Amino acid sequence: MNRGYRASEVAKAARVLASTVRHWAGPWSGRLIRADIEDKRLAGSRKLFSARNVVQVRIAQVLLQAGFARTRVAKILAIRWPRARGADWYDPFQPLGQEYALMVISEFRPRATPTVFMSGDDLKPEARRSWLEAMVAAAGDEFELLRVDFPPGWQPKLPGDKVACGALTGARVIWLLNIKKMRDEIRDRL
Numbered sequence: 001m002n003r004g005y006r007a008s009e010v011a012k013a014a015r016v017l018a019s020t021v022r023h024w025a026g027p028w029s030g031r032l033i034r035a036d037i038e039d040k041r042l043a044g045s046r047k048l049f050s051a052r053n054v055v056q057v058r059i060a061q062v063l064l065q066a067g068f069a070r071t072r073v074a075k076i077l078a079i080r081w082p083r084a085r086g087a088d089w090y091d092p093f094q095p096l097g098q099e100y101a102l103m104v105i106s107e108f109r110p111r112a113t114p115t116v117f118m119s120g121d122d123l124k125p126e127a128r129r130s131w132l133e134a135m136v137a138a139a140g141d142e143f144e145l146l147r148v149d150f151p152p153g154w155q156p157k158l159p160g161d162k163v164a165c166g167a168l169t170g171a172r173v174i175w176l177l178n179i180k181k182m183r184d185e186i187r188d189r190l
Helices: 007-014 018-025 051-065 070-078 131-139 161-168 179-189
Strands: 102-107 115-119 145-149 173-178
Touching (some): 007 018, 007 051, 018 051, 051 070, 051 173, 051 179, 102 131, 102 179, 131 161, 131 173, 173 179
Antiparallel strands (some): 102 173
């Protein structure tokens, strides 16, 4: 869907203030969000945002409220994610065909650069194979952001952990951002 959304429409769908959307897309904020449809890159110029931008605004809001530094959020949003079964992770109008879609952010020590990856599978509730699958099962699918602390650092425990979650080994804090929930809610609001 190529329909463009004004800042006020983005704000309503992402549950933020319109002034916040304009600020994040403006030159004075380092353009945390770049309007996909139209952006003349001039202060005060009208910008048109895509549906995927609305999801990015919601992600930025959730991460900033959780205490993530603005520069880290900008780096996370700038990552080029591999397409999931042909669909864009952020576009709420392209179905992922997955039970869940998570952004996983792991921190190995305080203030360290986190590693970030996307994860998601079609899962049967009775066949949890990895720690991520178990966390989603335990938390349910209604969370937006979930923080899990491991004081000694995360270690594989379930049979599929080494393969599915090996990049998390040693992480002290792991954040799970429920992209699917955000996408679904935003699609319903647009």
